[in-house]
Amino acid sequence: MFKHTISELKEALICLEAGQVTLKYPFAPHAPDINFRGKVDVDFACCIGCGACANACPAILISVNDGDDGRTLFFELGRCTFCAACHDACPQKAIVLTSQFETATSNIADLQIRLILKLVHCRECGQVVNTQRAVDLVREQLGQDFGGLAWLDLCPDCRRKMALQDPDLMLEVVA
Amino acid sequence: MTNTLFNWCFKKSIWVYHVNAGSCNGCDIEILDVLTPYYDVERFGIRLVHTPRHADALLVTGPVTRQVRERLLRLYEATHDPKLVIAVGSCATCGGIWHDSYATLGGLSTVLPVNIYIPGCPPRPEAILYGVAEALGLVPKKVTEQVFVEA
Numbered sequence: 001m002f003k004h005t006i007s008e009l010k011e012a013l014i015c016l017e018a019g020q021v022t023l024k025y026p027f028a029p030h031a032p033d034i035n036f037r038g039k040v041d042v043d044f045a046c047c048i049g050c051g052a053c054a055n056a057c058p059a060i061l062i063s064v065n066d067g068d069d070g071r072t073l074f075f076e077l078g079r080c081t082f083c084a085a086c087h088d089a090c091p092q093k094a095i096v097l098t099s100q101f102e103t104a105t106s107n108i109a110d111l112q113i114r115l116i117l118k119l120v121h122c123r124e125c126g127q128v129v130n131t132q133r134a135v136d137l138v139r140e141q142l143g144q145d146f147g148g149l150a151w152l153d154l155c156p157d158c159r160r161k162m163a164l165q166d167p168d169l170m171l172e173v174v175a
Numbered sequence: 176m177t178n179t180l181f182n183w184c185f186k187k188s189i190w191v192y193h194v195n196a197g198s199c200n201g202c203d204i205e206i207l208d209v210l211t212p213y214y215d216v217e218r219f220g221i222r223l224v225h226t227p228r229h230a231d232a233l234l235v236t237g238p239v240t241r242q243v244r245e246r247l248l249r250l251y252e253a254t255h256d257p258k259l260v261i262a263v264g265s266c267a268t269c270g271g272i273w274h275d276s277y278a279t280l281g282g283l284s285t286v287l288p289v290n291i292y293i294p295g296c297p298p299r300p301e302a303i304l305y306g307v308a309e310a311l312g313l314v315p316k317k318v319t320e321q322v323f324v325e326a
Contacts, residue, residue, distance in 0.1 A: 023213060059272045070325065104291055114321070116322075118325050
C-alpha cells in the first residue's frame with residue numbers, strides 16, 4: 001500500500017517536470033523543418049514555358065496548352081504530392097518550393113496557378129514554334145552572329161526547307 | 176441565414192466521424208497524430224466519434240473509390256444537418272495521383288458538397304489543424320488563385 005503511494009507520487013513528479021507539451025499552434029506560428037517541402041510557387045519572371053515540369057510531374061497536374069491568347073501552363077495544385085520533380089526538371093529555376101503548408105481552402109480554384117505566355121508563330125506556315133521568351137533566350141545565348149539566326153522564327157519543317165534551299169546556311173552551321 | 180445558423184452551431188465543438196474512402200493510410204495516420212496530446216484537438220472540442228449519427232463533421236480521406244461511393248452517400252445521409260464535410264489530403268481534394276484511374280471517382284467533390292479542402296500528401300498535422308480551424312472561422316484563408324499573363 002505504502003509502496004504504491006510512493007510510486008504514484010514519483011509519477012506525479014515526473015508529470016510535473018514534463019510541463020506542457022501541447023503546441024500553441026494555431027494561436028502561435030509554427031515554422032516547419034528547414035527541409036520541409038510545402039506549396040509549390042512559380043516565379044513568373046523566369047518561366048519560359050518549355051513544359052519540362054509537365055513532363056516530370058508524376059501526378060500530371062501541370063498541363064500545357066497552346067491557344068489563341070498564348071501558351072497556358074495550368075497548375076492544379078490540389079493534386080500535388082510535393083515530390084519536387086518539377087523543381088528539379090525546371091531549366092530556368094522558375095519553380096520555387098516554399099514552406100507554406102496552411103493551404104486549406106473552401107474553393108478548389110484557390111489551389112490553381114495559371115501562366116499565360118506569348119507564342120511565336122512560324123513566319124512561313126503559321127504553326128507554333130515556341131514561346132517568345134524561349135526564342136529570346138536562344139537568341140541571347142547563341143549570339144547575333146550565329147548564322148544570322150534567320151531560322152529562329154521558323155517551325156522545324158520550314159527550317160529544313162530553308163536549309164535545303166540555302167546550302168550556304170548548312171555549311172555555316174557546320175563550320 | 177444558413178451561414179449564420181452554421182456558425183452558431185459550430186461555435187463550441189464539433190464531433191468528427193472519420194471516413195476512409197480508399198486512402199493509403201498516410202492521411203489517416205496524420206489524423207491520429209492530431210488527436211495526440213502534442214497537437215491536442217480536444218482543446219477545441221473536436222473529438223472522433225464512432226457513428227455518423229453523433230457526428231457534426233465528416234472527415235474524408237482517399238480518392239473515393241467506386242466501391243465506397245454508396246457507403247459514403249449513406250454516411251452523409253446518416254449525419255445530421257447542419258454538417259461539415261472536410262476533405263483531407265490530395266486524393267480527397269482532387270483525386271491525387273489516382274485522378275484518372277478507372278477505379279476512383281477522382282476526388283470527394285464528385286460525390287459530396289465539400290466545405291473545406293486540406294491538400295497535402297499527406298497534410299502535416301498542423302495543416303489539418305489549420306484547416307479545421309479555418310472551417311470553424313477561427314483563422315483566415317492563406318491561399319488565392321494565381322493568374323499571370325505576359326504583357
